[in-house]
Amino acid sequence: xxxxxxxxxxxxxxxxxxxxxxxxxxxxxxxxxxxxxxxxxxxxxxxxxxxxxxxxxxxxxxxxxxxxxxxxxxxxxxxxxxxxxxxxxxxxxxxxxxxxxxxxxxxxxxxxxxxxxxxxxxxxxxxxxxxxxxxxxxxxxxxxxxxxxxxxxxxxxxxxxxxxxxxxxxxxxxxxxxxxxxxxxxxxxxxxxxxxxxxxxxxxxxxxxxxxxxxxxxxxxxxxxxxxxxxxxxxxxxxxxxxxxxxxxxxxxxxxxxxxxxxxxxxxxxxxxxxxxxxxxxxxxxxxx
Numbered sequence: 001x002x003x004x005x006x007x008x009x010x011x012x013x014x015x016x017x018x019x020x021x022x023x024x025x026x027x028x029x030x031x032x033x034x035x036x037x038x039x040x041x042x043x044x045x046x047x048x049x050x051x052x053x054x055x056x057x058x059x060x061x062x063x064x065x066x067x068x069x070x071x072x073x074x075x076x077x078x079x080x081x082x083x084x085x086x087x088x089x090x091x092x093x094x095x096x097x098x099x100x101x102x103x104x105x106x107x108x109x110x111x112x113x114x115x116x117x118x119x120x121x122x123x124x125x126x127x128x129x130x131x132x133x134x135x136x137x138x139x140x141x142x143x144x145x146x147x148x149x150x151x152x153x154x155x156x157x158x159x160x161x162x163x164x165x166x167x168x169x170x171x172x173x174x175x176x177x178x179x180x181x182x183x184x185x186x187x188x189x190x191x192x193x194x195x196x197x198x199x200x201x202x203x204x205x206x207x208x209x210x211x212x213x214x215x216x217x218x219x220x221x222x223x224x225x226x227x228x229x230x231x232x233x234x235x236x237x238x239x240x241x242x243x244x245x246x247x248x249x250x251x252x253x254x255x256x257x258x259x260x261x262x263x264x265x266x267x268x269x270x271x272x273x274x275x276x277x278x279x280x281x282x283x284x285x286x287x288x289x
Contacts, residue, residue: 001106001155002084002279003242005148005234006053009274010046010116011262012165012224012248014038016217017274020224024231025276027287028244034278037061041250044270045263047118049249050125050161056099059247059275082243082277083155100128100157108157113144115163129159138163139170141227145234150242164227165248167261169219176212213255220252232288235280242280248273 009017018036029035039059043049056076063071076090079099085106093102100110112132119125119134126132135143141162150156164170238244251270253259262270 001108002082003150003156003158003239004082004103004108004245005158005160005238005242006245007160007162007247008050008053009162009164009224009227009246009248010166011220011250011252012274013220013251013269014248014272014274015269016165016220016252017224017248020221020228022224022228024228024235024288025246028231028235028278028280028284029276031281031284031287032278034276036274036276039247039273039275040271041248041273044250044265046116046161046249047123047125050119053249054099054125054159055097056093056102058245058277059273082245098128100159103157104128104130108155109151110157110159111148112159113147114161115140116161116166119161135163138166141230142233145230145237148234148237150237150239152239161249162227164223165220167216167252169216169223170226171216171219176216210255213260217254235284236288238280240280240282240285243277244280245275245277247275 018038025036040062041049041059042052042057056079057072058075058078060071060075073090076088076093079088080086083103083106088102093099100112104110110129110131112126112129114120114132114134115138117134121132121134137143141160141164144160144162148156148158168176250262251272252262253265253267253269256269257267259265259267259270
């Protein structure tokens with residue numbers, strides 16, 4: 001059975017990922033014949049997208065002229081190759097529809113490391129993990145890489161949510177527009193109701209200034225470039241043969257058609273995500289060493 005690492009770059013747009021300089025990820029693709037694809041998330045917000053991942057689903061290609069059931073069936077069957085385990089199918093995931101549960105039954109050690117508070121250990125998303133933790137720092141993919149361990153006596157499944165590509169995209173500027181996460185939204189909901197639902201009533205009318213949005217979009221690209229350097233350490237640490245899935249949970253809007261962010265937005269850029277998968281090779285490890 002293969003070790004498997006499933007990495008989600010939170011909020012990372014496909015075109016932003018494609019615009020970034022990623023020599024390490026490029027070397028990974030070259031070594032195993034992988035390609036970076038444009039795919040589509042099943043959801044436009046972090047929590048439901050991650051629930052879909054942990055059902056065993058990955059972003060889809062939006063194929064035309066086929067029954068949806070055939071797409072799902074092919075998706076579940078792909079786990080045979082990813083894990084090196086024969087006989088996996090949709091039936092294998094019933095009745096719980098839980099990828100980590102299936103893997104634990106196969107003898108995997110299941111590890112979760114997440115950055116977003118909506119994925120914290122108290123949520124049901126942490127079920128069936130042997131070791132699950134929310135990182136104390138929003139931007140600590142490097143810390144996650146340091147914590148991951150792999151063993152020769154049993155395979156490991158690592159599920160990783162990366163925060164660096166989520167707002168504020170590694171920026172610390174106090175003049176950035178303030179965008180609350182789900183906890184912040186709930187905390188300030190009473191204030192919002194008192195303003196009759198007008199989010200601009202607190203003086204944030206410049207929220208959609210084009211120069212700021214353009215700068216934030218460029219910064220997400222820079223965040224991907226930083227993460228590429230961290231992938232070097234990850235690939236060197238992973239045993240040869242480890243199957244890697246790299247994708248995003250959803251995209252992000254930077255002012256297109258008057259939208260910013262993600263969640264309650266129906267826009268193609270909110271669903272477009274990068275997707276690449278392949279196996280770590282000895283050739284790659286020698287090249288990066």
